Amino acid sequence: MFPYISNTFEDEKVMLKSIGVETVQELFSDIPNDVKLDRELNINPSMSELEVQKHMKTLWGKNKSTEELVCFLGAGVYDHYIPSIIKHLTSRSEFYTAYTPYQPEISQGTLQAIFEYQTLICDLTGLDVANASMYDGATACAEGAIMAVESTKRKTIIVSKTVHPEIRKVLYTYTKFKNIELIEVDEKDGVTDTTKLKELVDSGVAGVIVQNPNFFGIIEDMGLVEKITHDNKALLIMSVDPISLAILKTPGEIKADIVVGEGQSLGNHMNFGGPYLGFMATTTKLMRKIPGRVVGQTVDVDGKRAFVLTLQAREQHIRREKATSNICSNQALNALTAAIYLITMGKQGLKEVAHQSMQKAHYAFDEIIKLEKYKPVFDKPFFKEFVIQGHESASVINDKLLESNILGGYDIEKNYPDHKNALLLCVTEKRTKSEINALTAAMEGIK
Amino acid sequence: MKEYNKLIFEISKEGRQAYKLPPCDVESTDIREMIPQHLLSNKDITLPEVSEVDVIRHFTLLSNKNYGVDTGFYPLGSCTMKYNPKINEDMASIPSFTGIHPYQNEKTVQGSLQLMYELSEKLAEVCGMDQVSLQPSAGAHGELAGLIIIKAFHENAGDFKRKKIIVPDSAHGTNPASANVAGFDIVEIKSDEKGNVDLDSLKSVLNEEIAGLMLTNPNTLGLFDENIKEISKLVHEAGGLVYYDGANLNAIMGMARPGDMGFDVVHMNLHKTFSTPHGGGGPGSGPVGVKKELIPYLPVPIVEKKEEKYTLNYDKPLSIGKIKSFYGNFGVLVRAYTYILSMGAEGLKKASEMAVLNANYMKSKLKDYYYLPIDKVCKHEFVLGGLEQGLSEVTTLDIAKRLLDYGYHPPTIYFPLIVDNAIMIEPTETESLETMDAFIEAMISISKEAKENPELLKKAPYNTVVRRLDEVRAARYPVLKYTKTI
Numbered sequence: 001m002f003p004y005i006s007n008t009f010e011d012e013k014v015m016l017k018s019i020g021v022e023t024v025q026e027l028f029s030d031i032p033n034d035v036k037l038d039r040e041l042n043i044n045p046s047m048s049e050l051e052v053q054k055h056m057k058t059l060w061g062k063n064k065s066t067e068e069l070v071c072f073l074g075a076g077v078y079d080h081y082i083p084s085i086i087k088h089l090t091s092r093s094e095f096y097t098a099y100t101p102y103q104p105e106i107s108q109g110t111l112q113a114i115f116e117y118q119t120l121i122c123d124l125t126g127l128d129v130a131n132a133s134m135y136d137g138a139t140a141c142a143e144g145a146i147m148a149v150e151s152t153k154r155k156t157i158i159v160s161k162t163v164h165p166e167i168r169k170v171l172y173t174y175t176k177f178k179n180i181e182l183i184e185v186d187e188k189d190g191v192t193d194t195t196k197l198k199e200l201v202d203s204g205v206a207g208v209i210v211q212n213p214n215f216f217g218i219i220e221d222m223g224l225v226e227k228i229t230h231d232n233k234a235l236l237i238m239s240v241d242p243i244s245l246a247i248l249k250t251p252g253e254i255k256a257d258i259v260v261g262e263g264q265s266l267g268n269h270m271n272f273g274g275p276y277l278g279f280m281a282t283t284t285k286l287m288r289k290i291p292g293r294v295v296g297q298t299v300d301v302d303g304k305r306a307f308v309l310t311l312q313a314r315e316q317h318i319r320r321e322k323a324t325s326n327i328c329s330n331q332a333l334n335a336l337t338a339a340i341y342l343i344t345m346g347k348q349g350l351k352e353v354a355h356q357s358m359q360k361a362h363y364a365f366d367e368i369i370k371l372e373k374y375k376p377v378f379d380k381p382f383f384k385e386f387v388i389q390g391h392e393s394a395s396v397i398n399d400k401l402l403e404s405n406i407l408g409g410y411d412i413e414k415n416y417p418d419h420k421n422a423l424l425l426c427v428t429e430k431r432t433k434s435e436i437n438a439l440t441a442a443m444e445g446i447k
Numbered sequence: 448m449k450e451y452n453k454l455i456f457e458i459s460k461e462g463r464q465a466y467k468l469p470p471c472d473v474e475s476t477d478i479r480e481m482i483p484q485h486l487l488s489n490k491d492i493t494l495p496e497v498s499e500v501d502v503i504r505h506f507t508l509l510s511n512k513n514y515g516v517d518t519g520f521y522p523l524g525s526c527t528m529k530y531n532p533k534i535n536e537d538m539a540s541i542p543s544f545t546g547i548h549p550y551q552n553e554k555t556v557q558g559s560l561q562l563m564y565e566l567s568e569k570l571a572e573v574c575g576m577d578q579v580s581l582q583p584s585a586g587a588h589g590e591l592a593g594l595i596i597i598k599a600f601h602e603n604a605g606d607f608k609r610k611k612i613i614v615p616d617s618a619h620g621t622n623p624a625s626a627n628v629a630g631f632d633i634v635e636i637k638s639d640e641k642g643n644v645d646l647d648s649l650k651s652v653l654n655e656e657i658a659g660l661m662l663t664n665p666n667t668l669g670l671f672d673e674n675i676k677e678i679s680k681l682v683h684e685a686g687g688l689v690y691y692d693g694a695n696l697n698a699i700m701g702m703a704r705p706g707d708m709g710f711d712v713v714h715m716n717l718h719k720t721f722s723t724p725h726g727g728g729g730p731g732s733g734p735v736g737v738k739k740e741l742i743p744y745l746p747v748p749i750v751e752k753k754e755e756k757y758t759l760n761y762d763k764p765l766s767i768g769k770i771k772s773f774y775g776n777f778g779v780l781v782r783a784y785t786y787i788l789s790m791g792a793e794g795l796k797k798a799s800e801m802a803v804l805n806a807n808y809m810k811s812k813l814k815d816y817y818y819l820p821i822d823k824v825c826k827h828e829f830v831l832g833g834l835e836q837g838l839s840e841v842t843t844l845d846i847a848k849r850l851l852d853y854g855y856h857p858p859t860i861y862f863p864l865i866v867d868n869a870i871m872i873e874p875t876e877t878e879s880l881e882t883m884d885a886f887i888e889a890m891i892s893i894s895k896e897a898k899e900n901p902e903l904l905k906k907a908p909y910n911t912v913v914r915r916l917d918e919v920r921a922a923r924y925p926v927l928k929y930t931k932t933i
Contacts, residue, residue, distance in 0.1 A: 002794050004530050004722070005801050006879035012801075014880060015808035024800050027807055027824055030671045031703050041701050043569045046791030049534050055788060056538050062558035065546035069555070073548050076772065083466060085499060087540070089506045097515035097531050099523065100728040105851050105911035109513030110727035113506070116455050119928035123493045129927050132728065135584035138772035146628075166772040173746075173768040177595050177630040219486050247478070249488050262772075272559050273549035273773030274584065275730035287925065293728065298921035301906075305452065306913040310921040317620040317862075321633045326624035329585035329718065332728030343455055344502050347494040349466040355478070356471045362481055363473040381482045402552060410550060433472040 074426025126252020137262025140278025148207030190378030217385025267341025291325030356429035524871025560757035575706020576736030589714030589733025642668030679709025701796025801876035833868035
């Protein structure tokens with residue numbers, strides 16, 4: 001009757017006899033009658049695979065994806081190249097049907113993969129210690145803020161307004177109920193206003209959070225931010241685009257204390273918002289304050305190299321309410337995906353992805369501002385995204401672009417009302433010259 | 448099969464390549480004309496350089512060192528390691544689901560929004576709740592959302608005194624941890640000898656400083672607390688709310704619902720009850736459901752339906768806000784939705800019935816060899832307290848490690864904390880009589896070995912690729928990444 005339920009009616013009888021009851025219902029006699037559900041669940045009847053597939057097809061048929069649309073939308077989630085090898089490895093059931101590696105003897109596959117992932121994140125960011133992942137870039141940032149508060153014993157967090165609006169919303173929810181004061185510092189000309197920052201950072205500040213490249217796609221000059229932060233003995237928390245780390249100054253070189261970011265670009269599908277992964281790295285000094293799982297290297301009783309979850313005394317299953325975080329499940333399979341991506345693309349590949357994205361974004365920018373209707377909004381160096389101002393609102397432009405099967409940009413005015421008719425466009429290595437020219441032509445044609 | 452022992456960094460060789468991108472077809476500008484030098488790195492990046500064959504062999508050989516549900520039985524109490532149906536994987540990888548940007552115009556994502564809407568309705572029905580948010584990424588995340596909702600509810604009523612959450616000593620570690628992250632203090636109450644909430648203990652701590660009680664039912668001993676209605680009544684009378692940890696939902700689907708027991712907030716674990724895979728530690732999904740009075744506080748956005756059109760509603764002034772970017776782990780939601788379609792109302796009920804039958808069967812077979820602290824009808828899991836004759840030098844850990852030699856992942860050990868030397872077993876409904884009998888044989892065999900040859904168990908396992916690891920060394924001298932030794 002149900003392919004996922006193995007036992008037959010005969011098997012049931014054998015088991016009931018061993019237990020010493022007549023019917024399965026007797027095993028539920030401890031549920032009081034006034035609590036028992038006296039009707040069927042009001043959900044669909046069971047369906048066969050063929051019926052399920054048919055139903056799902058009508059659902060996905062109502063979507064328009066990157067199968068039909070050319071994507072120039074970024075704003076935190078990106079249409080980057082996903083090597084075909086990834087699916088073949090992550091769909092190995094020894095990886096995806098495995099439990100958390102609490103029994104290391106039979107989980108060396110998962111544990112070593114995560115150890116390699118941690119190494120790759122450390123190498124990319126230039127910091128010493130990385131954890132096994134958090135739910136996404138936004139929650140990683142929130143956990144980074146809490147980490148700063150716990151380590152410095154101060155109660156204020158400063159976040160730049162150039163940090164992704166969703167990250168700031170999540171930060172607000174996490175800090176509000178822990179009585180952590182969250183202060184936003186203004187943007188000026190598209191970057192963090194360092195004059196205002198200097199006024200705000202004092203000895204009550206635990207951490208300063210800046211995103212790089214920021215939400216507008218602009219590469220922030222971190223030198224002054226770092227100095228202001230560390231002069232006041234606060235922690236510098238950076239939220240970064242992992243692809244950009246192929247060419248930009250690393251958070252390690254910038255002397256950041258905590259790095260977080262969204263790892264979706266590393267081989268994970270856009271998937272309508274998740275699952276993604278938040279990566280986090282920190283200095284050796286803060287190692288024991290980092291939340292989440294951490295894999296370490298050791299030896300077994302025969303002296304063989306082996307990997308194991310370690311520093312577990314920070315975690316909820318040991319420390320309970322004194323844990324550094326409540327996180328239990330993380331995003332292991334997405335971290336595996338990110339590791340395979342970074343290994344497959346490798347040193348040359350990641351650089352090429354970064355370079356092509358940058359070249360193509362700058363080409364698109366140059367072509368678009370040649371059209372009189374569109375003006376640049378900021379005059380700062382950018383990576384793979386940029387903001388332009390149109391003669392119409394972003395939603396009008398995007399509606400028109402959709403008619404040509406183009407996914408337009410993000411409506412900046414929605415979160416930054418001073419920037420009227422501003423549109424954030426993104427170009428990755430996947431876009432071709434002819435796709436960019438088609439975008440430009442379509443934008444020109446909008447009356 | 449030869450044992451494979453290399454790190455990817457050890458097989459990296461300069462010049463090897465596993466990728467190929469099309470050449471850049473726009474005119475290239477010198478990078479320094481686009482970005483000033485001081486913003487660029489002074490160093491070249493370090494990433495491995497390997498060929499595609501290297502990557503495939505490396506990870507395939509690594510996967511061979513892993514145990515998974517597809518390899519064998521995982522009798523892990525509290526984890527519900529049921530079979531992960533393959534059609535779920537197929538549906539979750541359809542490009543018209545995966546290739547969607549979360550900020551796309553709503554009219555281009557009606558299929559995905561409809562899926563989310565229908566899933567939240569089905570989950571609400573299974574739990575007896577009035578509305579469900581699919582935003583939390585994991586069970587602990589759902590707990591956090593639920594606790595913040597409780598806090599917001601009290602504060603909105605002008606009640607700022609309620610700073611404490613009651614947590615039983617039998618609770619899963621995430622319960623007090625989540626309460627802490629939500630800014631609460633914890634009041635722990637002792638369970639009675641059945642693992643149930645001791646009503647007198649509960650009454651003694653209820654006052655106007657209590658925001659709520661976190662509970663799971665059946666409890667972490669696998670026993671259904673018959674006083675549940677009385678418990679929720681007492682907490683409500685004291686002005687608190689009652690939170691249901693849905694980790695044990697697999698015991699009661701179609702039989703009883705937390706909403707009918709008096710719970711106000713619930714979280715579910717899609718990677719437990721609803722068959723989505725554990726992934727080696729995630730991704731999961733922990734939807735949170737609430738009763739009517741708490742609907743205004745749910746995280747935004749909520750998927751709503753207006754005349755056959757689905758939309759994301761952000762206009763909820765009392766919402767706790769966002770606990771994650773975007774809307775939830777959509778890829779996991781597709782799997783859970785597919786599972787519920789496949790099982791239907793009768794299938795979910797049958798799953799719970801069989802989960803409970805399987806657990807009681809295993810208990811009936813093991814109780815003569817292992818110490819069973821409470822010999823009562825259990826639900827989907829039960830707890831043993833070490834060997835029947837009491838543990839001597841052989842510990843629960845030794846028993847667990849010896850099970851690895853027999854080819855099994857051990858049950859949950861040393862949890863719940865209220866049973867010494869705990870061994871928590873949850874077979875789930877997807878296991879057959881033959882699988883369970885073979886596991887029972889192994890457990891019986893080990894109990895005999897413990898008497899006749901305790902040394903054997905103390906040094907187990909023998910048949911795994913690595914044996915007992917030096918975990919003390921790993922914690923004392925942490926090596927958390929690869930460093931090339933010159």
